[in-house]
Amino acid sequence: MPDGLKRLLRNLSIDLSPLRDSRDYRLLFSSGVVTMFGTMITMVAVPYQMKELTDSYLAVGLVSLAEFVPMVVCGLWGGAIADALDRRRIIVLSELGLLVTTAALMVNALLPNPQVWVLYVIGGISTGISCLQRPSLEAVFQQVVKHEQQGAAAVLSSMRWNFGAIVAPALGGLLVTAYGPAAAYGIDTLSFVLSLVLLWRIRSLPPAEDAAPASLKSLVEGVRYAMGxxxxxxxxxxxxxxxxxxxxxxxxxxxxxxxxxxxxxxxxxxxxxxxxxxxxxxxxxxxxxxxxxxxxxxxxxxxxxxxxxxxxxxxxxxxxxxxxxxxxxxxxxxxxxxxxxxxxxxxxxxxxxxxxxxxxxxxxxxxxxxxxxxxxxxxxxxxxxxxxxxxxxxxxxxxxxxxxxxxxxxxxxxxxxxxxxxxxxxxxx
Structure with a gap:
């Protein structure tokens, strides 16, 4: 094989060194694969069930609106607690909360008359918990992956996300149309159980000894740093x-x-x-x-x-x-x-x-x-x-x-x- 072609293939090949060198990154990556499939299946199931219950474009659109405020508030607060508390603990407890919310959607779907308000309330709560967790998940990669491997880790994480974004929605569409929303929520619930088993094995990731407690002041400090x-x-x-x-x-x-x-x-x-x-x-x-x-x-x-x-x-x-x-x-x-x-x-x-x-x-x-x-x-x-x-x-x-x-x-x-x-x-x- 010509040397030029070898160099090209080497430049295009996937760098697996973060997975090879970091046990915690392997656990986080595997957990992300599992929960992403379940979460995207639920993302298909919720609007489908809302359409089936209401036959209203407005009702389906309001699901996203119900999630917007929790996203903003919990996203910022999640960043503050990620710097003040053990990030592993935040991730595990949030995963447990997401398991409970998905199980609640499954129970509601199994009722003789599923309630519309549950989709709005649980959807907002689930988004809030996810946004509390996300900053800790993003920040923890910095701790478990070597500095020079951050680019490779970003590529691997994006590959995982995109593979799930292609396959999981199609799978979710098949599940909800063939077996109903309850089956889709059930699989998502199972995915959180498997994910918790993986996340539980991650080492403790405590904050710095001089870490600022989570507060409005600490949030402002983060914004000032970014703006500077x-x-x-x-x-x-x-x-x-x-x-x-x-x-x-x-x-x-x-x-x-x-x-x-x-x-x-x-x-x-x-x-x-x-x-x-x-x-x-x-x-x-x-x-x-x-x-x-x-x-x-x-x-x-x-x-x-x-x-x-x-x-x-x-x-x-x-x-x-x-x-x-x-x-x-x-x-x-x-x-x-x-x-x-x-x-x-x-x-x-x-x-x-x-x-x-x-x-x-x-x-x-x-x-x-x-x-x-x-x-x-x-x-x-x-x-x-x-x-x-x-x-x-x-x-x-x-x-x-x-x-x-x-x-x-x-x-x-x-x-x-x-x-x-x-x-x-x-x-x-």
């Missing part, structure tokens, strides 16, 4: 801009009808995850990139360009390719952002910053779909896609110009990256 670093703010602002201006999954049903391919609707929804999975499977090269800020800018620009191209597509298959391309670009952006976060944020602040990150990547898609629907109502789906994609490109380039530290970030010379690496090297020694 324009490179970090760049990762948040670029992602929000990309999602607000170019996220448009709410238009997929209309696009499928316009292209006379309603049977391809599911393919449109999965195309982005397919592209992202391909980017993950071939993403070993991203771990060798040192200028992640510029990488985020380029990837987010390509995401917007991919969405803009969707407005010009003549048939559904070209549309699928464009969506997959955009999804791949968005995943590369996510890998670079995660690497920057885990290589530069001090351990004592990692949880609070993870709470801010959660808000940045969770609120954007919600606002983006609302923007897409509003613009489509004004000028049609093609207008919404094209203008949204171009606005995304313009916003990303504008932020790149306004944030030179973000644009010029280099992990080899950045003071925060070097300080964090030195701290971890000292801890190992």
């Amino acid at each position: 670093r324009s490179d970090l703010m760049g990762t948040y602002l670029v992602d929000i801009a990309a999602m607000v201006f170019a996220m448009a999954t709410s238009l997929f049903p209309f696009l499928a009808d316009e292209l006379r391919a309603p049977q391809a609707l599911g393919l449109l929804y999965s195309a982005s995850a397919v592209g992202a999975l391909i980017a993950s499977l071939t993403g070993a090269w991203t771990a060798r990139v040192k200028r992640q800020g510029l990488g985020v800018i380029v990837a987010a620009t390509l995401w917007g360009a991919g969405v803009a191209l969707c407005a010009l597509t003549p048939n559904v298959w070209v549309l699928v390719v464009c969506i997959a391309f955009a999804g791949a670009a968005d995943m590369v952006s996510g890998i670079f952002r995660t690497t920057m976060w885990n290589q530069t944020i001090p351990q004592e602040l990692r949880g609070r910053l993870a709470g801010i990150e959660l808000l940045s990547y969770a609120s954007g898609p919600m606002l983006g779909n609302a923007r897409a629907s509003l613009m489509a109502n004004i000028g049609g789906t093609r207008f919404s896609l094209g203008s949204g994609g171009l606005l995304c490109v313009a916003a990303v380039l504008g932020l790149a110009a306004a944030l030179p530290k973000f644009r010029r970030y280099d992990a080899r010379t950045d003071e925060h990256a070097l300080a964090e690496k030195a701290r971890r090297d000292a801890a190992v020694a």
Whole structure:
């Protein structure tokens, strides 16, 4: 085999060193695989059951609205407690809480007359618990994975997520239509039981001796730290801009009808995850990139360009390719952002910053779909896609110009990256 081809294959191969070197990362990764399948099955089952019970578009849409406030409040508070308490304990207790909420959905589904209000209340509680847990999960990777392996770990985590995003919703759709919502909730409940067995084996991850107690003051301290670093703010602002201006999954049903391919609707929804999975499977090269800020800018620009191209597509298959391309670009952006976060944020602040990150990547898609629907109502789906994609490109380039530290970030010379690496090297020694 030619040497050039060998180097290319080596650059595209998956780096499994975090799984090989860290027992705790293996346990977290395995737990994530199990619970992700169960959770995504429930994500399909809840709106399906709501539709079956109410036959109302508004009732289904209100499920997401009921989850928004718990997401904001618990995401920020979850970041504060992640820095103040044992992260393993937070993760395990939250997993137990999620098991209870899913079991409650199963019991409700088994009733002769399932209650609609239960879906709203339990949905909000479940989202709140998940958002309390998420900052600790994000922060703990910094503790259990070597500094130089953070890029590889980001690729592995994204690969796990995208594989689940493709397979689990399809499995959930089959389960709820063939056996009903109760069966789907039952499998999710079982997934949390298996996950708890894995998470229980993780070593204790106590906070620093001088860790600030969880309080409004500690939350403000985390926000001030983020705002004081324009490179970090760049990762948040670029992602929000990309999602607000170019996220448009709410238009997929209309696009499928316009292209006379309603049977391809599911393919449109999965195309982005397919592209992202391909980017993950071939993403070993991203771990060798040192200028992640510029990488985020380029990837987010390509995401917007991919969405803009969707407005010009003549048939559904070209549309699928464009969506997959955009999804791949968005995943590369996510890998670079995660690497920057885990290589530069001090351990004592990692949880609070993870709470801010959660808000940045969770609120954007919600606002983006609302923007897409509003613009489509004004000028049609093609207008919404094209203008949204171009606005995304313009916003990303504008932020790149306004944030030179973000644009010029280099992990080899950045003071925060070097300080964090030195701290971890000292801890190992």
